[in-house]
Amino acid sequence: MQASLVALVVRAEEERMSKYLEFEYPPEPLLRKNVASGLGIIVKSKKHGDILGFIQYFPRWKQDIFIPNGGTAWSWDCLEDIVAELKKRNEPKP
Helix, strand or coil: CHHHHHHHHHHHHHHCCCCCEEEECCCHHHHHHHHHCCCCEEEEECCCCCEEEEEEEECCCCEEEEEECCCCCCCHHHHHHHHHHHHHHHCCCC
């Protein structure tokens, strides 16, 4: 039972991996609190570790949005990774 749970966690981590981006999540109990307070999820470059932007909750639109840092440039594949993360986060919860 323990090994299958570990395999599920590893698979979930692999599914949300990006080739170039790293999504730095706060610990789970703090995730909603941080997103609601504006801290959100940090989007970083895997290669250099630079902070490229943030994913956070935008109350007016009632959904999570991506806010890129100024001076950053985005390729289509990195934007696809951002869109995939936003779709996952904005899916209706059962």
